[in-house]
Amino acid sequence: MTTAISFSLNCDCPARVVPGTVVRQRAERREAVLGDGTNWEELLARANRGDGAAFGRFLTAVTPSLRAVIRARGAALPPDQHEDILQEVLLAIHLKRQTWREGSPVRPWLYAVARYKVVDAFRRRGSAVHLPIADFEDVLPDEPPPAPLASRDTERMLCQIDARSAALVRAVAIEGQSAEAAGEGLGLSAGAARVALHRAMKRLSAIAVGMGK
């Protein structure tokens, strides 16, 4: 795209250099700027004109800032839901990317979209804020022994997730250990055990929904 015309206009370039070299150096410098994530405008403009690779790079470039915003706001939610919210924001950026006006700065647009989706995501999860079951173990009465059929279902479901998660779920849900204690046996820190348990539960509930059909 950068042509010999702009090369000849550039007065501070060395006098005796093969033009191609300069153009290539220039292109590399521009790549560096883009890789830095400082020129989001150009990436999104190219993306909106149909350049899928540019859109991929744009999303990759903005993801760290979005993740930071979500983490800062979402202390009340477990970290694995942060990634779900991030994905919702990325999806919205795709669906609404044509509402950004080429030639205007991307950041105000991007943060307005992200803000809207993040607020929306937290509000929707607000009615069902996740709390680890361990917080309630002193309050909740012991559950009655499960019906034989239900336990067979559980075993079938546990066979469909990975062994470590299954062991964790067995320890917590069936043998009644706390997530922390169960995680310790499996070499997980307390936080990691809670996250792993939550994820396993989510996968199990998806499997259960599938079995119920």
Place this chain on the structure above:
Amino acid sequence: MTGSLTTDELISALSKSPPPPRFRADVAALAIAMAVLACVGMFWLVFGMRADLAGQLAVPMTVLKSLLPLSIGAMALWLAMSSARPEGRVLLWVLALPAGLALLLFGMRALSVPEGQLVRELVGQAAVPCLVSIPMLSVVPLAVGLWLLRRGAPTRPVVSGALVGLAVSAGSAAGYALHCSEDSPLFFVVWYGLAIAISTTAGALAGHRLLRW
């Protein structure tokens, strides 16, 4: 929501998706204005304009009866379009100018009206047709406007919906005014205002349901 997709997988999938249709605020505004004109035009065809229209166009108050709602409609349309972009500024206060002028006309007439005339001018002859016609004329343009705005990204769906409702009903009122032979501001500020408020509320309610994304 997005299942077990990792964020990198999502980005790669999104970068392979074609860009969504562009949001063109100017095209949308024109389409909404055309929809209002079409509905008002049909109303004129069926119910006719007032018989003394040619002579009345020299009377400032009669002209203001159309011009005031027309200016409110144009402002609201512009505001609705800027509210369709996430980073857009919505300068709602500009609406205070025509609204203030309407109240001023109302107040001045209320102070100058002859004894015993006030209630008669306030109630008028055609309050019910006015209250029915303006909201009815607004239904189709409101639907068109909300449908077009769904392509935008309004971060305040209720405000955006209300602005579309205000734009189309004020436009309809400006057209209806050429049919209506009540020229006292005591009449038209109250009844046109009420009719416009009905459609604006409908727009806000519809926006709450239809403009979220």
